[in-house]
Amino acid sequence: MWMPTQLPDIAKPMREAGFRGRAEALADVTAPPLSAVVKVGGGTGAFVSPDGLLLTNHHVAYGVIQYNSSAERNIIDGGFIADGRGDERPSNPDFRVLVTVGFDKVTDEVLSDARGKTGRAYFDAVDAASKRIVAECEQGGDVRCSVANMYYGTDFYRIRQLELRDVRLVYAPPRAIGNYGDEIDNFMWPRHTGDFTLLRAYVGRDGKPADYSTDNVPYAPPAHLQVARSGLHAGDYAMLAGYPGTTFRHRTAAEFDAQVNRVLPQRVAVFDALIDAVESAGADDADIRTRYASQLQSLKNNRKRAAGELEGLLRSDALRLRGEDEAAMLAATTGEDAAGIAELRAILGQADAAAVRDQLLTLVASQTQLLRSALLLERLRIESAKPDDALRETGYQRRDHALIEGVLRQVQRRYAPAAEQALLQVLVSRYQQLPDAQRLPAFDAAFGRTPDSLAKALQTVYSGTRLGTEAERLSRFAQAREGQPLASDPLLALAAQIVAAQLDAEDARKTREGEQLRLRPAYMRALFAWRAQQGRAVYPDANGTLRVSYGKVEALAPRDAVAYAPVTTVAGIVEKHTGQVPFDAPQPLLDAIARGDFAGTDEASLKTQPVNFLTNLDTTGGNSGSPVLNARGELVGLNFDSNWESVSASWWFDPRYKRAIHVDMRYMRWLMDKVYPAPALLEEMGVPAR
Template sequence: MFKRLVLPAALLAISAQVQADEGQWQPYQLPQLKAELKKIGISIPAEKLADLSKHPMSAIVSTGGCSASFVSNEGLIVTNHHCAYDAIQRNSSAKKNYINDGFLAKTRAEELPAGESTRIYITDKVDNVTKEITQGLGANLSGRERREQIQSRIKKLIADCEQDKAYRCSVPSFHRGLEYYRIRQMMIRDVRLVYAPPDMIGNYGGDIDNFEWPRHTGDFSFIRAYVGKDGRPADPSPDNVPYKSKDFLVVSAEGIKNGDPILLAGYPGRTSRYKLPSEIRFARDTDYPVRAAEMLADIATIEAATKGNADDEVRYASVVKGINNRLKKTQGLIDGFARKDIAAIKDGQDAAFRNWLIGSSKTPAEAKGLLAKLDAIIAEDMALSQEELAYGVATNSDLFNSARALYRLAIEKEKPNAQRESGYQERDLAFIKGRLSRLEQSFVSKVDQARLQAALQRYAKMAKHPQGLDALLPSVEAAADLYQKTQLTDTAKRLAWMEKDRAAFQQSDDAFIQLALKLHDIGMSLENRRKEVDGQLDFIIPQYMEAVIAWKKSEGKPVYPDANSTLRVTYGTVGSYSPRDGVTKGPFTTVEGIAEKHTGKDPFIAPSNLLAAIREQRYGVFKDPILGTVPVDFLTSADTTGGNSGSAVMNKRGELIGLNFDSTYESITKDWYFDPKITRAIHMDIRYMLWVMKEVDHADNILKEMTIKYPRGVSNKK
């Protein structure tokens, strides 16, 4: 291998020439951004922002897929409406439809369970464990051997960390495997729905407005974390008490204006800023178009199968919403790649990097060899992902996926816990049970059958099929029989299989269990091939990333790891943008825009009491002095992505002024390339939330619980 160009410790240094607004920073990096934060007007000391035990970072939490924050010392949490949508949907029925009507618990006793698998994660400790993961891994290991050794070390570090059962630990990689950090999080597992506005507010504009600007969505909901009487996480119980959160965010109704600085903290999901040009072209030309077509077809199947049945529509509301959101983002990426040739931009950057690497290396031949190996394994990775996608399409059934997971669990339980595959250890059983139980509220046999049959037809037309799979799959016609010969539709019987051994599965005549057994070897073959490829990537990519970071720093460019669902901080300013020539879009929308969009037809149906409040201009202290009305949503230049939904948007003092919930359509490609001219994140203005709570839904009990900083000295106690 070529001579190492950068030591891991050197990653702690950031060039002084950081590009404003770009970067999803790990908290420990913030002191090195002190000058940038001060420049835009952030008054919180950077050292305080880096301390997870201090305000405001100690108030920022994750729901496992979204971000959120404590807003009282009684475990009250605010997040997006779409982040609480599962909880809203699971408590809804055609007769008691909280999606349409909204929900407000006036007392603690009225709060509803958010769901068996709903969790709140509070990050309290982060340790660099790179040496423990990578030290001593020889260059002669096969990819699969390397991958399994890394996973074994990760599992040991996690087991050591989880001696205290109050915590859930993880060891994600950063910079594509160059660094590893062990993250400890308190995991609260009794979560309850407190308040959600009706869909007409929380999802105003629906999928039509998704990723669009201007926007008029009140994307907020409240949940509460409960623990045992000893203050420690406990299973859901009527005896539990609200979690006494160490810190919470003060809610500021003082407002913001164009040009004001903001901080945003949350758990962004995935970005791909360091991907190669070949990976961009694969996503653009092959992967994303196929995935978009799949999602579009699946949605059409679900809608056709549930049409005319209100209960079925409610059951699949959250499923359809989730697919629609991913579809809109995927299509936005496709359109963004067409609008701006990011691959060509990356070509130029990649060529400059390769020339720099070869020119800087004392052994140019080794540098060239590294790059050749990198290109080869990336090609293998992309080819394998096509087969994995095809397998997923061919098995698009909740019942099949349940049967497959149950059979795999039976096999893994034959091993000592430490040797089981991640996802099937003792620590994972509650999550498996939660997924299996969740079908109680989000599954209909005839809909699942329609999805599987339609997917089998689409699979037949796909370009790449996993070897041996076709001969084992049921025909479209035979797929219908599976649903007549299974008991997995019954929740109790489904859960009972968690306790059974491999022999019980082999002796079963349940049609879906038999199918899971038939396809098991194909699935394992794909999994083992994935381990081989990922293990080779684990060897090559860190060397590549080390060199990329050295090159970027030499040019004064920001050095931050891609998002990976861990706690990050970004910053920016409130501002407009120009998506195309001659068009400028301002940074605020107002309640008058809600009335203007109102058509009386879904998704532009505003509640009558909200329209009345607008018509009568009952704005009170939430009236913006410049806008002359109540603001709804606003734009900033913050660097966000999926997973940042629900992230706290804070002013220069760390007070809550908004909730992140989306990006503009033109910004979607920021996952691959950050363009400061057009990248804008969309946030709900906290003044709109407070106004809805006071004037529309009369959520006085929650308003009283929060600490709200009103303009002109008005107190929330009055």
């Protein structure tokens, strides 16, 4: 996951891997071709025409599709092809496309005030400088700015992004193509999914970002990618650009140890207990089962994910390997950096000790409905009492009010008192068993220290609260957003105690984070030196900024005697078809496969139509919709998933198992040519129908 600015430094290995372009041309994120790669919703996308046509995943654009679907015209199930530009449909109002137009190093500006400080003061200085830079940058409007922290406090970059607000739906395949296999096939290879959608960005007649209007005109992007006419084969060079979310690969061996031996095992255990609590509460209560169906599904997914991550780290022996690597690095490190690293390790020890407790505190807010509302209200009251947004915590500023109100309104559909108390019972009783050093006085005051006191507190609060009705919550919201005291309620009283505890924990966390911001650069410098000795460059851990990864098409042998080919074909769609969701391939697709008219989009070596392919490219969450390019920089694939064995790659990249799963552009072209035709769009992309 290289920063584009690093690519000239690794031009040699890229060429050796098969790259046929100039690495220097990829270094500037504001110039072609990388300026074609944009942030779309929660993922990535790429412009594919000079008229703002934008390719991303079906699942990234799902909100847009859903927004335009209705009982009369179900375009989720049926798909959508705009009948000319006038028929292109507006997206949901909060959907955004961000075009990066500036990427500048601001390390000195961010750190000048912080130097010489420690702990909380260091944190606050960095935080204030960052907020100041963002505010200055956003003056004049139309750009959204942020400060990105690279190499854990070593470098900071100011990112300027054009925020396109009028984005329209142009082409979406039916759900049973765009999401064929759904949760069952998620994280699975072989896949057979046409997970793509075409949008178009619009701007005002002045060329500036604008809200949706019929007066708007298509946006002329700074660059667009050319769809390739041929595909890739096993071993072929491939590269990918996108906005990966978060990785942890440069964390210390001690942090790997905490993750493998404490954080993930506790996560699995807590999720198991929560799943059990929800299922028991719903065993004889159909209403609870309905209200908690989605939360239960999410708990199960999170549980599976945590177990998969743990399994993967163990399979890769990551803890031992990271430990040996770090020990060798430390042996080669002396002087000030060695001292800094020693200090850092002490700080990380404190963080480790607090990790289990902080995980429980987070779940108390995220896994409850009514208590979460009360916590939101109480925190909103505190933050709103501050004189202006600059001083308010992220998530509680004026611009966040609509979101908070939405949460308060939706409680009704997802809440049952018995289930919420059962969930809290699990979380707080685990908290009660923590060692004294980890306790928060306010939390103890709220629930006491025994199972009896906990049961009694829950009983008192939940039988007494009136927040169960929406009107009561909204009247408190009106008070909270003005920073006024909230009308009394037992659940709000409990929330006030918990928020006090959270603020204590948050304060301690920020102090620790300040120290980490100050000290981690020493660890990174040691790592740079150690890797340089090994002849290797170091990319910063992913942080939502634009990155490039290069590699090749590669098969996967995940287990003894099991080998997966790197390309799937339409034969697999027919094999998986059951007629039942999620394997209900549409009849026009089945008919087209049976006709076998694949000339021009087929894979000659397989004598049939390819669907998805597999590479060893480095990806993580946020890379959904990333364009996959061939050695000449042409668009050959669209990233949309990883294999199950990759779940642990956010911590450890194991080349034996890490793969990324892509839609073959030839499948998209075939669908748009022979199955659900859109000849004008193929023409616009420069790959006309035959």
